[in-house]
Amino acid sequence: MSQDTTIDLDDARRRVMEATAALDGSTVRDVLLDTLLVAGVDATVVQVMMPVLKQVGDDWESGRLGVVHEHFVSSAFRGVLGELRLPVEGDQARTVVLACPPRELHDLPLELFGAMLHARWWRVVSLGANSPMTAIAEAARFTNAHAVVVAGVRRTAFEARIPSLTRLARSTPLFIAGEGTKNLGSPPPGATVLSDDLVEAAETVDGLREEAVGTPDAPTVPVAGQDTGSAVG
Numbered sequence: 642m643s644q645d646t647t648i649d650l651d652d653a654r655r656r657v658m659e660a661t662a663a664l665d666g667s668t669v670r671d672v673l674l675d676t677l678l679v680a681g682v683d684a685t686v687v688q689v690m691m692p693v694l695k696q697v698g699d700d701w702e703s704g705r706l707g708v709v710h711e712h713f714v715s716s717a718f719r720g721v722l723g724e725l726r727l728p729v730e731g732d733q734a735r736t737v738v739l740a741c742p743p744r745e746l747h748d749l750p751l752e753l754f755g756a757m758l759h760a761r762w763w764r765v766v767s768l769g770a771n772s773p774m775t776a777i778a779e780a781a782r783f784t785n786a787h788a789v790v791v792a793g794v795r796r797t798a799f800e801a802r803i804p805s806l807t808r809l810a811r812s813t814p815l816f817i818a819g820e821g822t823k824n825l826g827s828p829p830p831g832a833t834v835l836s837d838d839l840v841e842a843a844e845t846v847d848g849l850r851e852e853a854v855g856t857p858d859a860p861t862v863p864v865a866g867q868d869t870g871s872a873v874g
């Protein structure tokens with residue numbers, strides 16, 4: 642039996658969007674898992690999941706969809722991401738702590754970004770929305786993290802935390818991301834602002850690996866796909 646090795650990402654996006662409007666969780670899951678398997682994590686996140694998230698957000702704001710759809714798509718996407726989180730082990734593995742700063746609730750794009758890092762053989766420790774700065778620092782220390790990524794939509798979420806972000810950046814490479822990092826005056830000293838282009842941002846974080854250990858052999862991953870972020874595991 643031959644396996645299909647191509648997938649129409651526009652069609653996948655349309656089907657996930659339609660299934661979201663119909664609150665049809667099994668179709669969302671099936672289409673996403675097929676797409677992940679065939680096209681890889683980067684392409685699925687960037688060309689299917691993020692655009693659906695954006696469209697659901699915009700449609701919700703304009704009244705075309707309801708709060709029910711926003712909650713549904715968040716939950717369905719988290720479910721699929723959960724299925725990808727197989728353990729990352731071995732010498733090539735690196736650890737990253739992901740979190741939104743205190744009072745920041747927009748954590749889904751960061752979770753999707755986590756899947757892209759996971760596919761690059763990063764052990765993802767996700768603290769999610771509204772994380773106290775002390776908890777982020779503690780997680781970084783406890784896991785001996787190679788990087789921390791803090792993301793948020795609201796500028797105030799970062800502005801109020803410049804001193805603690807600056808302290809954190811002294812002990813662990815710190816990346817900040819999301820709309821809230823725009824017009825920040827100046828970012829916390831030592832922190833790197835990530836691009837809105839998720840693949841570029843993932844490559845920036847993954848660049849730490851080469852700085853630390855030279856160019857490693859490609860890690861062995863359970864499922865091969867078409868792009869760099871192809872590990873479904």
Ligand code: B12
Nearest residue numbers: 695698699744745746747748749750754792818819820842
């Ligand atoms: C979904 C949503 C929520 C959900 C969040 C679900 C979740 N768990 O993530 C819930 C319901 C919790 C929520 C709550 C609120 N929200 Co809200 N929300 C949205 C909405 C509709 C969609 C956001 C989204 O996911 N977009 C999809 C992503 C793909 O797009 P994006 O955020 O633009 O991200 C792009 C880049 O910034 C970048 N990026 C983003 N994050 C990251 C992370 C990394 C690591 C990288 C590399 C890149 C990256 O990648 C994307 C593609 O380029 C937007 C409006 C909209 N149409 O966008 C409002 C919006 C973000 N919310 C807003 C507000 C005001 C709120 C509330 C205060 C509302 C209220 N009065 O209660 C609350 C509480 C917010 C808080 N304390 O954090 C404002 C923010 C304004 C501002 N800049 O301050 C917006 C813009 C609505 C508006 N027009 O006023 N919200």
